[in-house]
Structure formats: C-alpha cells, structure tokens
Amino acid sequence: MIPLRTERLRLRPFTEADAPFVLAGHQSEGLRRFIPSQVLDDPSEVPARIERFQRFDDDPVLGVVAVERLADGAPVGLVMLQPIPPSEGVDRADIEIGWRGHPEHAGRGYITEAAATVLDHALATLPRVLAVTHPDNVASQAVCRRIGMADRGLTDDYYDEPGVRLFVIDSHPEIK
Template sequence: MPSFDTERLFLRPWRESDVDFVFDLYSRWEVQRFIGRVPRVMESRAEAEERIERLTSSEHPVHGYWAVGRRDSGALVGTVILKSIPASGDVLPLEPSADIEIGWHFHPDAWGNGYATEAAAVVLDHAFASGLTEVVSVVTPQNFASQRVCTRIGMAHRGQTDRYYNETCELFVATQPPSNSL
C-alpha cells in the first residue's frame, strides 16, 4: 500500500502507536452515527488495538486503509479506505461484492477544512492509476457532509441502492477519467 503526500496532508499505513487517535476517533458518536447498520461507538482501548491490528494486516497492492495527518504538525486527522464492498445478503458475515468502495472517517476537530476531500481525491487518483475502472461510495441519506465529499471528488450520484451492506444508501460512482484510459 503506497503512501501519499498532498498539499496539506500525508496518507500512510496505520501504526501501533496510532492507538490513542483511533480510540478517540471511533469512540465519538458524531463520527459513528452514520456508520454501520446499527451504529455503535468504540468502547475500549483494546478495541482500538484490535482495529489497528486488522487495518495493518492487509497487504493488498491497491486497496488500503490510510491514516491521514497534517504535514505541518504531524497530527492525525482521519482515515481514507479503499476496499471491496460487501454485497447485501442473508448470510453473515456478508460476502464481498465485485465492486470497490472508497470511504472516509475524520476527527470532528478537523472537519470543515476540506481535509476529507483532499485525502479522498488522492486515493481515487491512485485507484484509477492502478487500473480500477470504477469506484463506488455508499452514504446514509442523512449524511450530507459525506455526500458533499463524494460530489467534490467528482463522483456521480446514482440515486439509492440496497445492493450493499443490507442497507438503503445513496450511491455515488466514480469512473476512470478518459485521459487515463488505455
């Protein structure tokens, strides 16, 4: 999984030493309220340690879970994710679909600075440069900030879908720009 620098941000793999940030991020209701069918906050530091273990275990060359931080201070501000999206279905855990999703979770102290947009855009560029032709994002209908990020990075709104996660979500799709086509 490659690392990236943008104008203001760095994106790199998670490290064990990021555990306090991960706990601070995912123990907040304002971060978790639109995530998952039954949203819940992280309740212990041990859960944060397990999460980091999971996030660092993937060795996929294109997909990834990036820790995002500010280049000026080094402080972490959030995460961008590129991975297979689970298909809706009757059997749990849900099986991955053939589609790839992009997602983002940022710390409330960092919201409103365009950080999610800036970090997601570089991951989307990476996805297309790596040969993916389509990337989707699914967003809870009430999550207007996240839908705005989708639009700002050039994803097209395709209405609602219940194809993924056993949920009804707003579907956004990015397709490989023609200039990158083979």
C-alpha cells in the same frame, strides 16, 4: 496502499502508536449516528481495529491509511479503499472508498484532499470506485461530489442496509 502525499497531508499506514487517535475517532457523534457498528466504546478493541486497517498494507492499491498533516504530524482522519460487502443475494465485487474525519479537524478540506488523492491513485488501476453513505450524511455526500463521484440514488445492494446513497466514478466514463 503505498504512502501518498498532498501539499498539506501525508497518507500512511496505521501503527500501534495511532491507538489514541483511532479510539477518539471511533467514538465521535457522527460515527454513532451514521455508522454505529463501527463505534469503539471499549479501548481494548483498538488493537484489533488497527490490525484490520493494516490487512492491506502490502497491497499497491487497496488500503486504510491514516491522514496526517505534514506541518505537525497531527492525525486528522482516515481514508479507506477496500472491497465493499454486497448485500445478501447480490452478486457484485466492487471497491469502495470511504473516510472518517476527526471532528476536531472538520471543515478544513483535509478529508476531501486525502480522498481525492486516494481516488486518483485507485483510478489508475481500477475501472470503477464507489462510495455509499447514510442517506442523511450530507457531509460525506458533499465529499463524494467534490471528488467527482456521481450520485446514483438509493440502493439496497451493499452492507445489507436498506436505502444507502450510492456514488460512483468510472476510470474511463466514455466507455459504456
């Protein structure tokens, strides 16, 4: 994904220098509660995670970007735009937007601002983008709503997880 900017934030590719931030962000209580498969307890796993984040660095639309404040360069989260794995037996090829905010920087609107920027960039090319959340993750659901995504209820269609909450936005909603 090309680097993007907002008034307060820079969205950029991850580098090896981001290792301490990646480790801290992937040990948060929120991640443990809502996406335990993404928790990193072993620091030796961080380089592989950063490599995974870098796999779309040359793609003009897809990517996983570090979100940092312009004022001081402090990393505050990440936003991803990538193919979402369908559940077994589901024949779909969808693109998902997702995010992880560092708890230290929560409540300041950084993730909403970054996600809205990535979503605008994506919808210039893609016909539709979706997000899925754990049914109890009201903070992520609030971000979905603030960036204009419609709540489509619970689905079993992604990640082989039963009952995740699905949010969708179409680039041309007037076309059915």
